[in-house]
Amino acid sequence: MNMQAPKREAPTATSVDGVPYDSTVTTDIAMQDTLLTPRFYTTDFDEMDAISVEGVRADWDALIAKMEADPNKGHFKKNEDWDTVDWEGMEPQLKKEFIDFLVSSCTAEFSGCVLYKEMKRRGSNKDITQLFQLMARDEARHAGFINDALREAGIAVNLGFLTQKKKYTYFRPKFIYYATYLSEKIGYARYITIYRHLEAHPDKRFHPIFKWFKEWCNDEFGHGEAFALLMKTDPKLTTGRNVWWIKFFLTAVYGTMYVRDHQRPAFHEALGVDVDWYGQEVFRKTSEISKQIFPITLDIDHPRWLPTLKRLQKANADLAAAKARGGVSGRLGQVAASARAAAAFVSLYTIPAIRHDVPISTRLEPAY
Numbered sequence: 001m002n003m004q005a006p007k008r009e010a011p012t013a014t015s016v017d018g019v020p021y022d023s024t025v026t027t028d029i030a031m032q033d034t035l036l037t038p039r040f041y042t043t044d045f046d047e048m049d050a051i052s053v054e055g056v057r058a059d060w061d062a063l064i065a066k067m068e069a070d071p072n073k074g075h076f077k078k079n080e081d082w083d084t085v086d087w088e089g090m091e092p093q094l095k096k097e098f099i100d101f102l103v104s105s106c107t108a109e110f111s112g113c114v115l116y117k118e119m120k121r122r123g124s125n126k127d128i129t130q131l132f133q134l135m136a137r138d139e140a141r142h143a144g145f146i147n148d149a150l151r152e153a154g155i156a157v158n159l160g161f162l163t164q165k166k167k168y169t170y171f172r173p174k175f176i177y178y179a180t181y182l183s184e185k186i187g188y189a190r191y192i193t194i195y196r197h198l199e200a201h202p203d204k205r206f207h208p209i210f211k212w213f214k215e216w217c218n219d220e221f222g223h224g225e226a227f228a229l230l231m232k233t234d235p236k237l238t239t240g241r242n243v244w245w246i247k248f249f250l251t252a253v254y255g256t257m258y259v260r261d262h263q264r265p266a267f268h269e270a271l272g273v274d275v276d277w278y279g280q281e282v283f284r285k286t287s288e289i290s291k292q293i294f295p296i297t298l299d300i301d302h303p304r305w306l307p308t309l310k311r312l313q314k315a316n317a318d319l320a321a322a323k324a325r326g327g328v329s330g331r332l333g334q335v336a337a338s339a340r341a342a343a344a345f346v347s348l349y350t351i352p353a354i355r356h357d358v359p360i361s362t363r364l365e366p367a368y
């Protein structure tokens with residue numbers, strides 16, 4: 001009898017609370033499709049390919065030239081600033097939440113890469129394919145860099161598997177514009193807010209990846225600029241009935257971020273960040289930026305805003321608990337919690353929005 005332990009194909013490099021973690025575990029996390037997790041998207045690529053950017057030509061050419069110059073070409077590589085990470089010494093709850101943060105960020109970055117690459121592949125419009133190729137290049141770097149950090153712990157996400165097996169959600173182009181524009185700009189706001197906070201409190205920087213966030217978020221800022229220009233080519237996208245859609249996406253994106261971030265208390269505690277402060281700070285920056293193209297912003301100082309976000313978050317936590325409980329009581333609990341989450345969303349959506357005049361030119365520079 002062979003008494004040798006069977007060889008594992010991928011060694012378990014880390015464990016969380018006694019549960020061994022490997023690439024299969026993180027890939028499973030990345031595969032999840034819920035209202036709260038990053039999804040993969042597909043769209044009507046022919047419609048997008050038909051866009052003419054002539055109306056915004058000067059700003060368009062300036063933006064593309066900047067992206068082609070590729071200032072961050074050498075940025076996404078580990079160098080001497082990459083301190084050794086003590087994965088094994090990390091407090092278990094923090095480790096679990098931090099892995100969740102990295103996997104979800106990696107999936108979101110890669111989702112952009114997959115969508116942009118597909119647009120480049122399917123299109124024949126030179127302006128459009130050129131833009132999407134440049135953005136796919138950036139997102140591939142971003143996802144790859146996060147995955148390098150996960151790889152150090154032996155838990156890199158299998159991105160090839162995701163490309164093939166993760167579900168693709170269809171969004172018509174205008175919804176892609178709203179959702180992607182916002183996710184690029186809120187991504188910028190999230191990364192820069194953490195970066196500035198850690199600049200002031202370097203003792204709280206428990207992982208080197210945060211040092212890379214400044215140049216990183218400038219990429220996201222530029223991607224958001226591109227979507228602002230795409231929307232500018234067709235005034236209908238940001239007027240009339242579509243303003244209700246814009247409000248819907250603003251509410252959904254802000255609400256999702258709030259709920260997701262509150263699932264990671266130990267992570268924010270380690271960073272020394274108050275999650276409510278962080279949320280409002282990121283919403284404020286994103287709203288300020290989105291005035292470049294959206295005629296409304298959400299009233300995040302409205303007396304109903306924060307209490308209702310808290311209700312939404314509580315309903316989601318109860319929903320997850322009911323799901324985990326299972327059985328008849330679990331099912332009833334899920335129905336009740338879903339109804340409460342829906343009611344909270346409606347309440348957020350019906351807070352009167354703040355109207356703005358939209359400037360003639362969308363152009364902005366990262367200023368935070």
Ligand SMILES: [Fe+2]
Pocket residue numbers: 109112138139142219220
């Ligand atoms: Fe990115």
Ligand SMILES: [Fe+2]
Pocket residue numbers: 112139184219220223
């Ligand atoms: Fe991006």
